[in-house]
Amino acid sequence: MSITSATSTAIGGLRERIRRIEGHGSLRKAVLPFGISEIDRRLPGGGLALGALHEVAGGGNGAIDGAAAALFAAGIAARTKGQVLWCVGRPDLFAPALAQAGLKPGRVIYMEAGDEKTALACLEESLRHGGLGAAIAEISKLTMTASRRLQLAAETAGTIGLIVRRWRRQTEAADFGQPTAAVTRWRVSVLPSAPLPVPGVGRARWHLELLRCRAGDSADFYVEACDAKGRIALPADLADGSGAAEDGRRSAVR
Amino acid sequence: MGDAAPSAETPLVLVGREGRRRVVLAADHAAKAAGLHAGTPATKAQALVPGLVILDAEPAVDAEALERLAVWALKHYSPIVAADPPDGIVIDATGVAHLHGGEEAMQNHLLHRLSGSGFLATAAMADTWSAAHALARYAARPSIVMSAGKSVEAMAQLPLASLRLPAEMAAELRRLGFKSVQDLLDQPRAPLILRFGPELGRRLDQATGTVRELIERVQPPELIETKQVFAEPIGAPETIAKYVGKLVAKLCQELEEHALGARRLDLLCHRVDNRTEVVRVGTATPVRDVKRLTRLLTDKIETIDPGFGIEIMTLAAAIAEPLEPKQRVSSLVQEAEADVSSLVDVLANRVGERRIYRLEPVASDVPERSVKRVALLAPKSENDWPDHWPRPARLLPHPEQIETMALLPDHPPVWFTWRGVRRRVSRTDGPERVYGEWWKADPELEAVRDYFQVEDESGERYWIYRAGDGEDPATGSHKWFLHGIYG
Numbered sequence: 001m002s003i004t005s006a007t008s009t010a011i012g013g014l015r016e017r018i019r020r021i022e023g024h025g026s027l028r029k030a031v032l033p034f035g036i037s038e039i040d041r042r043l044p045g046g047g048l049a050l051g052a053l054h055e056v057a058g059g060g061n062g063a064i065d066g067a068a069a070a071l072f073a074a075g076i077a078a079r080t081k082g083q084v085l086w087c088v089g090r091p092d093l094f095a096p097a098l099a100q101a102g103l104k105p106g107r108v109i110y111m112e113a114g115d116e117k118t119a120l121a122c123l124e125e126s127l128r129h130g131g132l133g134a135a136i137a138e139i140s141k142l143t144m145t146a147s148r149r150l151q152l153a154a155e156t157a158g159t160i161g162l163i164v165r166r167w168r169r170q171t172e173a174a175d176f177g178q179p180t181a182a183v184t185r186w187r188v189s190v191l192p193s194a195p196l197p198v199p200g201v202g203r204a205r206w207h208l209e210l211l212r213c214r215a216g217d218s219a220d221f222y223v224e225a226c227d228a229k230g231r232i233a234l235p236a237d238l239a240d241g242s243g244a245a246e247d248g249r250r251s252a253v254r
Numbered sequence: 255m256g257d258a259a260p261s262a263e264t265p266l267v268l269v270g271r272e273g274r275r276r277v278v279l280a281a282d283h284a285a286k287a288a289g290l291h292a293g294t295p296a297t298k299a300q301a302l303v304p305g306l307v308i309l310d311a312e313p314a315v316d317a318e319a320l321e322r323l324a325v326w327a328l329k330h331y332s333p334i335v336a337a338d339p340p341d342g343i344v345i346d347a348t349g350v351a352h353l354h355g356g357e358e359a360m361q362n363h364l365l366h367r368l369s370g371s372g373f374l375a376t377a378a379m380a381d382t383w384s385a386a387h388a389l390a391r392y393a394a395r396p397s398i399v400m401s402a403g404k405s406v407e408a409m410a411q412l413p414l415a416s417l418r419l420p421a422e423m424a425a426e427l428r429r430l431g432f433k434s435v436q437d438l439l440d441q442p443r444a445p446l447i448l449r450f451g452p453e454l455g456r457r458l459d460q461a462t463g464t465v466r467e468l469i470e471r472v473q474p475p476e477l478i479e480t481k482q483v484f485a486e487p488i489g490a491p492e493t494i495a496k497y498v499g500k501l502v503a504k505l506c507q508e509l510e511e512h513a514l515g516a517r518r519l520d521l522l523c524h525r526v527d528n529r530t531e532v533v534r535v536g537t538a539t540p541v542r543d544v545k546r547l548t549r550l551l552t553d554k555i556e557t558i559d560p561g562f563g564i565e566i567m568t569l570a571a572a573i574a575e576p577l578e579p580k581q582r583v584s585s586l587v588q589e590a591e592a593d594v595s596s597l598v599d600v601l602a603n604r605v606g607e608r609r610i611y612r613l614e615p616v617a618s619d620v621p622e623r624s625v626k627r628v629a630l631l632a633p634k635s636e637n638d639w640p641d642h643w644p645r646p647a648r649l650l651p652h653p654e655q656i657e658t659m660a661l662l663p664d665h666p667p668v669w670f671t672w673r674g675v676r677r678r679v680s681r682t683d684g685p686e687r688v689y690g691e692w693w694k695a696d697p698e699l700e701a702v703r704d705y706f707q708v709e710d711e712s713g714e715r716y717w718i719y720r721a722g723d724g725e726d727p728a729t730g731s732h733k734w735f736l737h738g739i740y741g
Contacts, residue, residue, distance in 0.1 A: 055566075058741075060478040061714060067647035067741035071629040074647075083594050088429065092737060094649035095613040095625050096639040105613055109594070111601060112609040122601050131592030190741070201683040201707050202717065204644075204740065225741065228641070 011209075030158065033078060035198060036223070036234055043184070044215040048076060051158035052183040053127075053151040055142070057165035059189030059207065063173035066138065066166035068188040068206055071101050071226055073136050073162045078102030078230030082133030085109045085126045087119045089138030089166060102230030107133075120146050123161065138164045140172065147180035176211075177225030185212035194224060194235060205235060265303050269296040270311035279311045283374070308431050316340065319571055322471040323373075329573050331364060333520035333532045334471045342390065344383055346469055349557060350534055353606045360399045380405035383467045384460040388416030389433075410436035417457045423450055435461065468528065478512065479570035480504040487526050487563020494523075494564070495552045501569040515540025515577030521551055521559055524566040531558045536607060539603045539629050540577040546596050598630055611652045615639045619648060619688045620703075621737065643686050644707065646717045646738025653735035656718065663732070664724030666706040672736050677710035687723070701727040707740070715740035 031047030033040045040046045048054060054076075057068040070093065077084045084107050086093070091112070113119035119137050126135040127150060131184050142163060148238055154161040163182065167173045176187070187209040194202035204225035224233045263287035267278045276296040288303045300306055320337045327343055328335040331354070345362065354360035361377045368375045377397045378389035385405035392412045400408050409416065412435055414424055427450070432438055438446070438458060443685035447455045459465035480501050488494060500520065509516060517540055521533040535550040540646055551569075558564075574578040579643050611627045615637045618624045624639060639645070658667035684706035690698025705719045717738035722730025 060712070062741075064650050065739045067739045069741070071647050071741035085597075091651060093649045094614075094621070094646055096621075096645040097647040097741070099639050100641060100645055104638060105615060106636070108612065109630060110611055110613060111605060113605055114609070118605060122604060125600055125604075126597060129594065129597040131594045131597060156596050188741075190713045190715065192711075193709055193715070199681070199683075201644075201709050203683045204715065205713070225720065 006036045026203045032076065032160065035231055036221075038234060039210075039219075039221055039223075042210060042216060042219045043213060048160070049183050050080075050160045051155050053147060053154050053161040053163065053181065055147075055163045055165055055180060055182040055185045055232060057173070057176050057185075057187050059187045059209070062189055063165075063167055063170060063176075067163055068190050068204075068225070069095065069164045069166070069186075070138075070208070072186065072188045072232075073209075074098045074101040074103045075226035075230035075232060076160070076162060077134035078104075078107075078226075079135060080133035082131065083109055084133050085105055085111060085123075085135045087123055087135075087137035089109050089116075089119070089140075089164075100228060101226040102228055113137075116141060120150070123163075124150055127153040127159050127161045128157055130159055131142050132159050134160045134162060136164060138166050140165065140167045141175065142180050142182075144178075144180055147182055151181040151183070174207075178214050182212075183214045184216075187211055190224065206232075208232070262305055264305065265290070266307040266309065267296075267299055268309050268311040269299075269314070300384065304694070313340070321472060325474040327364070328472055328474070329518065330367075331360065331571070333522060333534050334469050334530065336469045336471055338387065342387065342543065344386070344469055346532070347379060349532060353534070353536075355606065355608050357399050358397075361399060365397055372713065380408070382460060382463045383469065384418065384457070385409045385463075387418065388412050388461070392416045409461055410439060414438070417461060418585050419454065423454065426450070426633055451641065466528070477572070478505065478508050478514070478537065478574055479568060480508065481569075482553055482567045484565050484567075487560075487565045488501045489560035489563045491555050494555055494558065494560070494567075497567055498551045498555070498569070499544075499548050501567060502551065505569050505571060506542050506544050506547065509542050509571060509574060509577075512574070513576060513578060514571070514574040515542045516547065516571040517541075517573040517575050518571070519547060519551065520568075520570045520572050521554075522566075523560070523564040523569040524568070525559055525561045526565050531560070531564075533558060534572075535599075535603045536573075538595050538602065540575040541599070542577055546599070549596075550599060553603065618691065620691060621645075621688075623691075643705075644740065646715075647741035648739040649717075650737055650739075653719070653737045656734050656736045658718075658734040664704075666708060668720070670708075670718065670734065670736075672716070677714070679708045680711050681709040683707040685720075688719075700726075700728045705737070 030050040031045040032050055033047030055064060056069040056073050058066050062068050078101060084103060086108050088110055095105060098108065111122060113122050116139055119139060123135055123137040126132055150161055165176060189207040191205040191207050193204050196202045206223050206225055207220065208223050209220040212218060222235060224235050226232055263284055265288050266282045267285050267290055268280045269276050270279045278290055278294045278296060278299050279292055281290045281292065285303065285306065290299050290303060296308065300308065317339055320343065321338060322336040324335050324343045327345055332345045332350045336344050338344045347357065351360050355361055357379050361379055365377055376390050376394040378394045380386040380387045380389055380400040381402060382405060389400065394406065402482050414427055414432055414435065417435060443455060456465060460467050476516055482497055482501055490555035516537065518534065518536045523531040525531065525706040529574055533551060533554040535554065541547060598610065610630065612630055614626050614628045614635055616624050617625045654672065656670045656672045658670040660667045666684060667679055669676060669678045688702030688703045688705060692699040702723045703719045703721060704723060705717060707715060708718055709715045716736055717740065718734055718736050720732060720734050722732040724732065
């Protein structure tokens, strides 16, 4: 046995111990793949962890309107099984758009929490229940404590929790830099749509940034927005390796 | 009276005996318009109004009907409701108004339901029973909500009769020159009481809220209820939780005997200082599960203020519905969808039943009308919105006017300014023409909206429309509006 393999077994053993101490059992292993190897291989386990909390925010003006972020979350929720709870922040979510992202009206339970404290409490309750496919809330302020509670609730029951971060002002969007206990953190910014041979607007495209990923590296991708089944896709002209790295990074505050 | 009832336009009075005279006790709108009022002798009324329908008053039947109405209100609005004879019901809305979308919404809902079943009612909400009683009868048109602390002020302007004084005493006071409640409040109390007795002082104190009035709630005979009396008043949340558990277990046993499940549970905590703290929880389906019901009630313990201690706890199933055991067939192929009704109950009790809902498609091309809220339990429709055009993820509650520049009147704009930011349009799609729904409102007969999907240079996509078809001014103002934001 060479030294390197001995070290790797030792490290593997240590990792196993850490995992056991952290208390994540088999539930952590369940993932929801995007179906795009480019993205899935960046995520530990080969997909978005079920039974975990994920954060999504919009970039640029999306930080305020949260339109693309909501659709991205809807696409993820659409690919889960069971009912989906959506904690609405401001009354401007348009359900037909969610249906076009794969989240059919019969599957979604909408809730108006009134204030964010209630929204967080209700989200925690929904995650802990375990019967839902996904629970989504639109929140502007998320503290470490609150997110840790949510993450623990999601872990115990195995429901995926999605938080769509949405702020009133661009300046508040800097809050997105604060650490939370969410497993992944995404930023979705809109890009000019897919070019068409005729005048018109093609399929929407997003600049998808994986800003933070527990046990993984951050990355960014250019993707096409959710189709009617909630799947995102790589644009055909970029499918052979996205030119993400060269383009320089965008920030939430442009 | 069913079909035999006279039409609403026919003047109608109820007569009864007052001493040895037959007098009018109550008159409807038409009769009042003809100049009749309570106290008019029956013979005089008959002579004054031709075609008057006269019926004998049946106070006992009326009282019974009022009691039934109170029970109905108890089931639907609040755990503490009482009949307030001869013509009212009193509802303690403390801590339940938010479940109905606020005080005003609750009151409107109540009046709406009543008028739907043929009752002409007025309603008032105030700090005290006395004030609400007076305002409902003398100031509500047809409803009024006084914000906290304003009741006394509002009531002071009302006539003396609003104080619920005996008729002779009111007449005597009027003769002495007192007209409004304010006149009485301004007077030194001692001589007044010396002259009129303690009743007057009590009524005044009740009006100002110095003395609390107990509402003796109605007890429908079929109400299933359990009670726990404490030798020593309790106050700690843990103790309350413990006894809630015991009461729920007892109640569920009783429900089981009747094959019922609770749809609405009321927990009443009678405090040593004669106040009652109430908690009301509802469920979407009949439930008899001890654990689930206990959970719903214990969630609300923090809203109970035990004060100096609770001496009696009563748990009642205000609405109970048949719940038969059901056999579930297991299926090999289809995985049963997880039951989320327990979660929905918890959430609905936290935020209010109306704020948790499903959205359903409506066959309408007008975007803001294409979505309808339905109750969670409503049968799921398989309908979906038409998928011809992409829809924006965010639809502004009110379309916002934008400044635009278009090459031709019926072209999409080449640039537009929204919220002070000017955007150059690089791609457009449309128009999608939406016609007004003339069957809903007359002005919509010719109205037209042309929707365009536009994308600016940075890739942000918006849903804008022009009010009008670009040619005919009758179809709209031809101004441009931004209605939605695509993701």
